[in-house]
Amino acid sequence: MAIPLSYNIRNLRLRKGLTIMTALGIALTVTTAIFIMALLAGLKRAFVTSGDSQNVLVLRKGSEAELSGGFDAANFPVLKNLPGIAKDSHGEPMASGEWVVVIVLPRKDGTGEVNVTVRGMMPDGLELRPKVKLVEGRWFTPGQREVVVSESIHKRFSNANVGDTLAFGKGPWQVVGVFDAGGSAYDSEIWGDVNQMATDFDRQGGFSSAYLRAADPVSAQSLKNRVGDDQRLKLEGMLETEYYAKQTSSGAPIRIIGWIVAVIMAIGSSFAAMNTMYAAVAYRGREIATLRVIGFSKPSILTSFVLESLLLSLLGALVGIVLMLPFNGMTTGTSNAVTFSEIVFSLRMTMPVVITAVAFALIMGLFGGIAPAWHAARRDIIAALRD
Amino acid sequence: MTLARFVSKNAFRNKRRSVLTVLSIAFSLLLLTLMMTIWRAFYLDEGSAESAQRLVVRHRVSLTFSLPAYYREKIRSLPGVVAVVPVSWFGGIYKDQKPENFFAQFGTDPEEFFKVFRDVAIPADQVTAWQRDRQGVIVDDTLANKYGWKLGDRIILQGTIYPVNPELNIRGIFHAVPDDKSVYFNAKYVEEAVPWFKGKAGTFSILAASPADVSKVSSAIDDMFRNSPQPTKAESEKAFGLEFVAMMGNVKAFILSICMAVVFAILLVSANTMAMSIRERTREVAVLKTLGFTRQTVLGLFIGEAMALALAGGLIGTAFGYLLVYALTHSPQFFSFFNMKVTLGIWLSAMVASGFVGFLSAFIPSYHASQVNIVDGLRHIG
Numbered sequence: 001m002a003i004p005l006s007y008n009i010r011n012l013r014l015r016k017g018l019t020i021m022t023a024l025g026i027a028l029t030v031t032t033a034i035f036i037m038a039l040l041a042g043l044k045r046a047f048v049t050s051g052d053s054q055n056v057l058v059l060r061k062g063s064e065a066e067l068s069g070g071f072d073a074a075n076f077p078v079l080k081n082l083p084g085i086a087k088d089s090h091g092e093p094m095a096s097g098e099w100v101v102v103i104v105l106p107r108k109d110g111t112g113e114v115n116v117t118v119r120g121m122m123p124d125g126l127e128l129r130p131k132v133k134l135v136e137g138r139w140f141t142p143g144q145r146e147v148v149v150s151e152s153i154h155k156r157f158s159n160a161n162v163g164d165t166l167a168f169g170k171g172p173w174q175v176v177g178v179f180d181a182g183g184s185a186y187d188s189e190i191w192g193d194v195n196q197m198a199t200d201f202d203r204q205g206g207f208s209s210a211y212l213r214a215a216d217p218v219s220a221q222s223l224k225n226r227v228g229d230d231q232r233l234k235l236e237g238m239l240e241t242e243y244y245a246k247q248t249s250s251g252a253p254i255r256i257i258g259w260i261v262a263v264i265m266a267i268g269s270s271f272a273a274m275n276t277m278y279a280a281v282a283y284r285g286r287e288i289a290t291l292r293v294i295g296f297s298k299p300s301i302l303t304s305f306v307l308e309s310l311l312l313s314l315l316g317a318l319v320g321i322v323l324m325l326p327f328n329g330m331t332t333g334t335s336n337a338v339t340f341s342e343i344v345f346s347l348r349m350t351m352p353v354v355i356t357a358v359a360f361a362l363i364m365g366l367f368g369g370i371a372p373a374w375h376a377a378r379r380d381i382i383a384a385l386r387d
Numbered sequence: 388m389t390l391a392r393f394v395s396k397n398a399f400r401n402k403r404r405s406v407l408t409v410l411s412i413a414f415s416l417l418l419l420t421l422m423m424t425i426w427r428a429f430y431l432d433e434g435s436a437e438s439a440q441r442l443v444v445r446h447r448v449s450l451t452f453s454l455p456a457y458y459r460e461k462i463r464s465l466p467g468v469v470a471v472v473p474v475s476w477f478g479g480i481y482k483d484q485k486p487e488n489f490f491a492q493f494g495t496d497p498e499e500f501f502k503v504f505r506d507v508a509i510p511a512d513q514v515t516a517w518q519r520d521r522q523g524v525i526v527d528d529t530l531a532n533k534y535g536w537k538l539g540d541r542i543i544l545q546g547t548i549y550p551v552n553p554e555l556n557i558r559g560i561f562h563a564v565p566d567d568k569s570v571y572f573n574a575k576y577v578e579e580a581v582p583w584f585k586g587k588a589g590t591f592s593i594l595a596a597s598p599a600d601v602s603k604v605s606s607a608i609d610d611m612f613r614n615s616p617q618p619t620k621a622e623s624e625k626a627f628g629l630e631f632v633a634m635m636g637n638v639k640a641f642i643l644s645i646c647m648a649v650v651f652a653i654l655l656v657s658a659n660t661m662a663m664s665i666r667e668r669t670r671e672v673a674v675l676k677t678l679g680f681t682r683q684t685v686l687g688l689f690i691g692e693a694m695a696l697a698l699a700g701g702l703i704g705t706a707f708g709y710l711l712v713y714a715l716t717h718s719p720q721f722f723s724f725f726n727m728k729v730t731l732g733i734w735l736s737a738m739v740a741s742g743f744v745g746f747l748s749a750f751i752p753s754y755h756a757s758q759v760n761i762v763d764g765l766r767h768i769g
Binding site for chain 2: 017018021022024025028029031032060062063064065067101102103104113114115168169170201202249252260261264265267268269271272274275276278279332
């Protein structure tokens with residue numbers, strides 16, 4: 001027969017100080033783990049939502065990123081006339097030749113300079129990114145020194161309001177609009193007209209990449225192959241979704257350091273939980289013996305103490321989750337390993353993150369509880385009663 | 388029995404509890420040591436004396452823009468500049484795209500490379516061999532060990548930024564502190580294959596006459612090119628490396644918050660243990676007091692006990708921390724601009740932190756214990 005759970009709850013409440021302190025220790029570990037997982041979840045989302053499965057990104061063969069791409073502008077008409085490209089609002093194939101450069105802007109709060117991606121695009125560039133919405137002002141006019149900035153750039157950098165001018169390249173650029181890219185990698189970019197940008201950075205006559213929009217995701221796959229197979233081009237096509245999925249590796253340093261920290265802290269907390277549970281067992285020697293005399297079996301004593309330890313860690317997990325709640329949605333930035341520029345993302349405490357954190361805490365509780373519970377179940381009844 | 392012996396006997400009276408407490412503290416201190424080591428490497432370490440004498444010049448806009456090669460001679464003419472060498476990031480693929488096969492590759496000028504990087508150790512005959520072979524490459528000794536490279540071996544890189552796949556002959560194996568894990572070849576190779584890279588350089592590395600000249604030289608360079616189409620940003624080698632750290636995000640806040648969480652966690656663990664063991668000994672305290680021990684002595688005994696446990700944890704933790712840092716920096720995958728080392732200062736700070744935590748954790752419970760009335764104490768049923 002099982003010992004009721006209320007017995008464990010009452011015991012935990014009886015020794016409040018010990019319970020609270022141990023749970024707090026576990027909570028700190030859980031907080032750290034959630035923080036790291038929420039960072040990675042936010043980062044992953046930024047990359048996963050960036051790609052559009054209908055868009056094909058074209059780069060020079062052998063190049064892995066838009067920044068290290070670069071091909072002759074003469075290739076563009078060939079690309080544009082490939083079969084399978086959707087038509088834009090003027091009835092032309094929807095394609096955009098683009099220039100991507102990285103510039104340095106000072107952060108608004110004065111904590112240093114950040115690399116920011118600037119993207120020059122053709123008018124179709126806006127059309128083939130339908131998920132990106134304008135929230136303020138208007139889009140840039142082709143042929144003008146005008147830019148639109150993402151919301152996060154608007155918030156984090158000075159001179160990034162509508163009507164301001166940003167200085168980069170060969171002179172000032174008028175900010176005419178702010179866009180929202182829904183948490184994708186575009187949320188860390190500044191957009192303008194491709195010809196203006198190329199002139200400013202002395203890159204006329206070429207593009208760093210091109211985007212083609214297929215009619216549907218299935219034809220995108222064949223369009224991608226068509227780009228790679230065309231012997232005239234020496235270019236390579238990839239789905240935009242594939243391109244961004246690869247960049248998720250930018251989170252690798254955070255993940256490695258984060259997990260080292262979380263695991264070391266978890267081992268420390270497990271020892272602390274074990275200590276508490278050993279104390280709980282020691283205090284209740286006679287009680288346990290009495291339970292045995294009444295007829296509770298060894299396995300039920302073992303289960304009961306493991307459960308108590310799990311309860312303790314669950315309490316810790318709950319406190320840890322509550323402690324982290326205020327940080328949910330906080331935005332931060334890290335360097336994109338592929339584009340060398342900053343990517344902005346927000347901390348996301350998703351359901352999988354919370355569930356993993358609880359599981360993480362329960363493992364600590366299990367690890368800390370099993371040895372003391374084993375010890376409790378195996379004690380000699382007579383000796384314990386005499387204590 | 389001396390007081391010290393009394394403390395140490397008591398500290399390990401309940402062996403299991405003490406061992407668990409010490410281990411728990413040790414793991415926290417291990418983390419604290421690691422964090423402090425990273426902090427020191429990033430923000431406190433000045434680098435070697437040689438490194439403090441060097442500058443890096445890059446395009447003001449970003450690392451992804453190259454500079455005109457003729458800047459080299461203009462920079463050389465500035466007072467305080469001893470030697471200038473172009474160092475251009477090649478960013479090629481070796482073998483495959485797996486991250487563990489990634490290492491830094493640079494195009495440079497073999498004639499002047501060792502005049503700037505004087506602290507890089509390499510036999511003189513290998514330098515000459517490298518200078519004579521346009522396809523020559525020198526490699527870091529750690530990398531050479533990892534891939535089993537020997538002098539005369541041929542390695543092929545696949546260009547991603549530059550459309551060229553250099554085939555290089557290993558002409559020298561050098562040793563650098565901290566590990567450089569890079570290879571350097573003649574930039575002319577790339578220049579000849581890639582027309583648009585001709586007459587360009589990614590960055591310049593400069594040796595200044597003395598560390599004091601570094602800031603003077605850096606502002607002189609930036610002033611010289613301020614109004615040109617390619618403005619520059621010149622900074623010390625250390626500051627250049629820190630830019631990469633800053634790119635990772637708010638690293639300072641990240642490290643600090645982890646350190647705080649860790650210290651708070653040890654405080655909890657240690658306080659927990661002391662509260663348990665002091666409560667068990669209420670009667671003993673009364674006996675001690677009956678025997679004539681003063682409140683202060685009793686207080687001291689308990690605090691001493693907590694500090695002994697915390698310091699034991701600290702010792703084990705820092706020792707493991709040292710081993711972990713050693714293992715990390717000596718693993719072939721590890722790549723860092725920074726000199727990660729557990730210094731005496733870090734060790735002392737970690738020990739002071741653990742001692743302080745031990746003191747703090749025992750103070751409240753032992754103060755209460757020392758204040759207990761003797762009669763009540765003797766009556767206490769643990």
